[in-house]
Amino acid sequence: MRPFDGLPSGARSVPVPAPLLGELLEDIGDLAELKCELRFFWLLAGKHGPPRCVAAGELEGDPVLLGALGGADAIRRALAASVERGVLFAAGDAADRAYFPNSPEGRRAAERFLPAPPAAAPLPGAPPAEHSAVYRLYEENIGMLTAGVADMLRDAQDRYPEEWLRDAIGVAVKSNARSWRYVERVLERWEREGRDPDGKHRGHPQKVTAEEYLRLRG
Secondary structure, X not given: OOOOOOOOOOOOOOOOOHHHHOHHHHHOOOHHHHHHHHHHHHHHOOOOOOOOOEEHHHHHOOHHHHHHHOOHHHHHHXXXXXXXXXXXXXXXXXXXXXXXXXXXXXXXXXXXXXXXXXXXXXXXXXXXXXXXXXHHHHHHHOOOOOXXXXXXXXXXXXXXXXXXXXXXXXXXXXXXXOOHHHHHHHHHHHHHHOOOOOOOOOOOOOOOOHHHHHHHHO
């Protein structure tokens, strides 16, 4: 072993978490793990701006670690041990992994580093967001909007004016008969018999007058 010449005057100091030089120093039995952790904090000290982390590729290609541990595989094993012990926190997938201090600040930084989760895929047959309020009315007043119900609502929209659908849901609620089958029977009766007693709107009317709509909604 070549003797060390001593610390030079004005050598830069690197902040290292106190537990790593205290209770953790007693527990860590793998010298490779300890070397990797110390080098991590040395590299971290040179980072500026969020997120403060060290990329896996930088650690695995670091010449000091390569010389100390003998290769990238040994570095990866030491990093895995550091994460398992709880000294470091890994974020990202294998192609874009970064390491953070396992502290509240480090974990918050890691959360910002992680990509946003993909939006949940809609149920097959579920209505697009821009569809009418009929779907929302159904969910709020009748029941869960399953893919099958969404298909039936879509078919009903093709067959009946939207005002009819809204009002038929209202009739089902007032009758305490909260089922799509009841709503469908109301619509079929209106189509067959017309909505007004005088038969003014028999068959499949294209629109409901404002006066009729307000009266039926009242």
